Amino acid sequence: MITIFGVPTAALFGQLLVGLINGSFYALLSLGLAVIFGLLRVINFAHGAQYMLGAFAAYLLSLWLGLGYWGALILAPVLVGLAGAVVERTLLSRLYKLDHLYGLLFTFGLALTIEGTFRYIYGAAGQPYPTPEALAGGVNLGFMFLPIYRGWVVVASLIVCIAVWLLIEKTKLGSYLRAATENPTLVQSFGVNVPLLLTFTYGLGAALAAFAGVLAAPIYQVSPLMGSNIIIIVFAVVVVGGMGSILGAIVTGYMLGIAEGLTKVFYPEASNIVVFVIMAIVLILRPAGLFGKDA
Amino acid sequence: MSEPLLKVTDLHAWYGESHILHGVNLHVNEGETICILGRNGMGKTTTLRTIMGILRKRTGQMQFAGQDLMTMPLHRTAHTGLGFVPEERGIFATLNVEENLMLPPKVADGGMTVDEIFRLFPNLKERRNSPGTKLSGGEQQMLAMARILRTGARCLLLDEPTEGLAPVIIDAIGEVLTELKSRGMTVVLVEQNFRFASRVADRFYLMDHGQMAMEFPVGDLEARREDLNQALGV
Amino acid sequence: MAGKSEPVVTETITSLPNAGAVRIVLLLIALALLLVAPFYLYPIFVMKLLCFALFAAAFNLLLGYTGLLSFGHSAFFGGAAYFTAHAVKEWGWAPELGILLGVVGAAGLGLIMGAIAIRRQGIYFAMITLALSQMFFFFCLQAGFTKGEDGIQSVPRGELFGFIDLSDATNMYYFVLGVFLLGMLIIWRIVNSPFGMILKSIRENESRATSLGYSVARYKLAAFVMSAALTGLAGGIKALVFQFATLTDVTWQMSGEVILMTLLGGIGTLIGPIFGAGIVVTLQNYLATSDFPVTIITGVVFMVCVMLFRRGLVGEFYASRLGRRLGFNPEN
Numbered sequence: 067m068i069t070i071f072g073v074p075t076a077a078l079f080g081q082l083l084v085g086l087i088n089g090s091f092y093a094l095l096s097l098g099l100a101v102i103f104g105l106l107r108v109i110n111f112a113h114g115a116q117y118m119l120g121a122f123a124a125y126l127l128s129l130w131l132g133l134g135y136w137g138a139l140i141l142a143p144v145l146v147g148l149a150g151a152v153v154e155r156t157l158l159s160r161l162y163k164l165d166h167l168y169g170l171l172f173t174f175g176l177a178l179t180i181e182g183t184f185r186y187i188y189g190a191a192g193q194p195y196p197t198p199e200a201l202a203g204g205v206n207l208g209f210m211f212l213p214i215y216r217g218w219v220v221v222a223s224l225i226v227c228i229a230v231w232l233l234i235e236k237t238k239l240g241s242y243l244r245a246a247t248e249n250p251t252l253v254q255s256f257g258v259n260v261p262l263l264l265t266f267t268y269g270l271g272a273a274l275a276a277f278a279g280v281l282a283a284p285i286y287q288v289s290p291l292m293g294s295n296i297i298i299i300v301f302a303v304v305v306v307g308g309m310g311s312i313l314g315a316i317v318t319g320y321m322l323g324i325a326e327g328l329t330k331v332f333y334p335e336a337s338n339i340v341v342f343v344i345m346a347i348v349l350i351l352r353p354a355g356l357f358g359k360d361a
Numbered sequence: 362m363s364e365p366l367l368k369v370t371d372l373h374a375w376y377g378e379s380h381i382l383h384g385v386n387l388h389v390n391e392g393e394t395i396c397i398l399g400r401n402g403m404g405k406t407t408t409l410r411t412i413m414g415i416l417r418k419r420t421g422q423m424q425f426a427g428q429d430l431m432t433m434p435l436h437r438t439a440h441t442g443l444g445f446v447p448e449e450r451g452i453f454a455t456l457n458v459e460e461n462l463m464l465p466p467k468v469a470d471g472g473m474t475v476d477e478i479f480r481l482f483p484n485l486k487e488r489r490n491s492p493g494t495k496l497s498g499g500e501q502q503m504l505a506m507a508r509i510l511r512t513g514a515r516c517l518l519l520d521e522p523t524e525g526l527a528p529v530i531i532d533a534i535g536e537v538l539t540e541l542k543s544r545g546m547t548v549v550l551v552e553q554n555f556r557f558a559s560r561v562a563d564r565f566y567l568m569d570h571g572q573m574a575m576e577f578p579v580g581d582l583e584a585r586r587e588d589l590n591q592a593l594g595v
Numbered sequence: 596m597a598g599k600s601e602p603v604v605t606e607t608i609t610s611l612p613n614a615g616a617v618r619i620v621l622l623l624i625a626l627a628l629l630l631v632a633p634f635y636l637y638p639i640f641v642m643k644l645l646c647f648a649l650f651a652a653a654f655n656l657l658l659g660y661t662g663l664l665s666f667g668h669s670a671f672f673g674g675a676a677y678f679t680a681h682a683v684k685e686w687g688w689a690p691e692l693g694i695l696l697g698v699v700g701a702a703g704l705g706l707i708m709g710a711i712a713i714r715r716q717g718i719y720f721a722m723i724t725l726a727l728s729q730m731f732f733f734f735c736l737q738a739g740f741t742k743g744e745d746g747i748q749s750v751p752r753g754e755l756f757g758f759i760d761l762s763d764a765t766n767m768y769y770f771v772l773g774v775f776l777l778g779m780l781i782i783w784r785i786v787n788s789p790f791g792m793i794l795k796s797i798r799e800n801e802s803r804a805t806s807l808g809y810s811v812a813r814y815k816l817a818a819f820v821m822s823a824a825l826t827g828l829a830g831g832i833k834a835l836v837f838q839f840a841t842l843t844d845v846t847w848q849m850s851g852e853v854i855l856m857t858l859l860g861g862i863g864t865l866i867g868p869i870f871g872a873g874i875v876v877t878l879q880n881y882l883a884t885s886d887f888p889v890t891i892i893t894g895v896v897f898m899v900c901v902m903l904f905r906r907g908l909v910g911e912f913y914a915s916r917l918g919r920r921l922g923f924n925p926e927n
Contacts (some may be wrong), residue, residue: 111720157902166718167664171858174851175897182890238463244455245464252451255413256465257439257512298847302726305719335737342730346711349723351902353714 073331079210085327087216090223091278093319095102095300097227098274100315103266104247108169114297115180115290116272118145118290120279122184125195125288135198143273143278150272154265192287219281226277227316234312307357314357365515366391366547367516372421374411381407383571394548400593405551408467409518413445414438434562440468450505452493459489461504464513472513474558476486482507498528516547523554533559567592614922633768642768643774644876646833651856651868652782653825659863660786661818662798663861664721666850667728671701671823673844675830678748680840681740684708690753694831701827702820709819713812725847726767732845746841774832778825783865855893858900861907870909
């Protein structure tokens with residue numbers, strides 16, 4: 067058996083893959099958080115709940131309508147995004163003129179309500195969601211066995227991250243978003259409907275979380291608590307990356323996922339906390355975060 | 362003369378608890394350039410920001426091209442044909458020059474094309490791919506004006522365009538304003554530099570403690586120089 | 596965070612001439628009620644309420660008077676419960692020393708967490724404290740002395756100062772009440788000291804406090820450690836009241852609960868958190884027998900508070916006509 071630092075290569079690459087998968091979810095979720103925070107100055111505590119809603123939407127669409135994975139991958143983010151837009155328009159938008167902490171507290175309450183409701187209806191146990199047939203099975207890469215679905219998760223999250231980055235950096239809509247992040251009042255005085263832009267942005271962030279949720283459904287079980295477990299790690303990711311930069315959020319997500327995977331190989335006891343430890347170290351050495359400009 | 366293009370009557374405005382405008386009356390005819398003079402803190406910038414709809418805590422009447430500005434949400438105001446060039450210029454750091462230029466949506470036909478703008482401001486063409494805030498102060502001022510000219514706005518609210526700029530740049534901005542005037546643009550100019558203003562303005566208002574204290578045509582400027590020097594503390 | 600965008604009170608209402616006396620009478624009535632409470636209510640319930648009231652008041656020292664939203668106070672509450680429980684059960688320490696260890700331990704945790712978290716402001720501060728407390732949660736899950744999922748069970752209450760038997764419910768109740776009153780007195784002293792004034796000025800305008808020459812970071816850290824220590828006091832007595840210490844008290848949900856108590860009662864009011872804690876604890880007790888999840892109610896109450904009455908119940912009362920007639924200041 068081939069080993070590196072006394073660890074069998076298969077185990078090493080296996081954990082690296084697990085790390086990369088986790089990193090894919092961290093990247094998608096921290097991207098959504100950063101997009102929302104950039105424009106709305108709200109830390110969306112409900113992001114984890116929206117991720118869970120995405121997974122549940124896929125599960126329920128299959129249960130009620132017999133809709134398959136691919137349909138859910140499109141429809142679930144749309145539904146959750148629309149629900150997010152409604153919440154922003156009717157409630158969240160009233161809090162912008164107040165201290166930003168109220169936005170955090172409101173979305174925290176929203177997260178508790180959503181998670182509590184699903185827990186009440188579906189129980190705390192997870193519901194299985196099948197891997198789509200086209201992506202079942204795996205390939206032997208020689209040094210490790212790669213389940214195809216897991217490879218797809220990494221690719222899909224990369225594609226979506228790059229697409230969102232292009233949307234923000236290269237399109238007209240993106241220039242509105244960037245400009246409104248700097249000076250929303252001036253952009254609105256130019257005749258851009260900034261309130262609508264904020265609603266769209268919150269919907270987009272929620273949809274990204276839901277997309278991650280659908281991707282996660284076949285790997286983890288669909289459970290009401292899946293979001294609250296991941297959201298705190300994603301917060302740490304966002305603190306490390308600094309929320310000023312979209313690219314920073316994406317890169318930090320993958321990096322910390324991989325760091326977590328490697329820790330599982332070399333010192334499994336610390337794998338739960340390694341992201342937090344890295345966060346603490348980064349805060350001590352570089353308080354603004356790796357890519358952050360704003361304190 | 363028919364109805365003025367912009368008519369402001371008994372306008373009051375507040376920043377938080379402080380009452381800044383105390384009943385401003387103002388009118389601007391189509392194609393006219395007016396200039397609001399006054400010392401710092403008298404409410405000149407506030408007047409422009411209130412007309413544009415940025416400052417929402419206000420009472421009184423404001424009409425532009427027959428439309429009521431008081432009931433209009435901020436993002437609708439620009440679509441009536443009012444364009445705002447703020448004192449701090451408001452160039453976006455995360456957008457390059459071209460993106461800054463293309464940012465404000467078109468509100469009417471008849472705005473300048475990008476080619477025309479680059480002919481008027483050749484510096485901007487050269488630097489169109491650099492980040493907006495890498496421009497010099499004069500270039501930023503030109504960019505701030507240029508992006509409004511693209512939109513087809515028919516009335517420009519210009520807040521201290523010459524502030525902090527070198528004389529040669531001020532001359533260039535004066536030429537641009539003369540050019541705009543010949544095209545029939547209406548301009549509301551806020552200025553401290555009345556030598557510059559006297560080159561372009563048709564009519565003046567002097568603002569004092571949140572009200573218009575004086576109104577006179579450009580021809581009276583010399584006769585009122587003493588008063589003005591005193592009022593402006595020059 | 597209080598006040599900034601709230602409507603400004605424009606009408607002036609002069610307080611009644613004897614408002615001060617009325618307030619003292621109200622305070623005495625409250626004290627009397629607390630003294631006789633165990634004869635009419637289930638003592639454990641009242642003690643639980645007092646623990647959480649102290650917890651919320653300690654938390655409010657940070658949020659209400661310094662403007663820092665910590666999302667990680669469960670680490671100090673649950674951490675102190677573990678320290679006290681371990682010292683009393685495994686080392687046979689006297690209850691007062693066990694509680695002292697809880698306080699010191701919580702203060703130490705507060706020093707570490709605070710030193711890291713104050714490096715960022717506002718929402719980042721909240722996220723960092725949340726992440727660090729989650730780290731502490733995982734530590735407690737894996738560390739040996741916490742006994743993992745089981746927690747430390749059957750903790751003896753012992754004898755206070757060697758002669759007061761705390762296994763007697765009445766003795767225990769008055770001990771808890773004494774600790775609670777002591778904690779409230781300390782908080783009241785801090786808030787009304789020159790130190791407390793500086794904290795409030797940091798809350799109102801951090802950059803102005805900096806420009807006045809105050810080392811804002813040090814004051815924030817000091818407030819954080821004090822809040823952690825007082826939270827530890829509440830956690831320590833809770834371990835003795837219930838005679839166990841478990842993971843529940845170090846979860847992020849617990850941090851959320853204390854925020855809710857404070858918000859509901861009134862951020863930045865001395866007695867608001869007590870009322871908030873009272874309502875939340877009563878609600879939990881009431882719902883404990885049904886299978887309806889408390890989190891739904893908690894979440895909805897959170898949203899309603901944030902949307903409709905950000906001053907909280909006590910804050911709204913202070914701002915009301917009657918409240919101001921009685922000389923209460925809604926800003927304090």
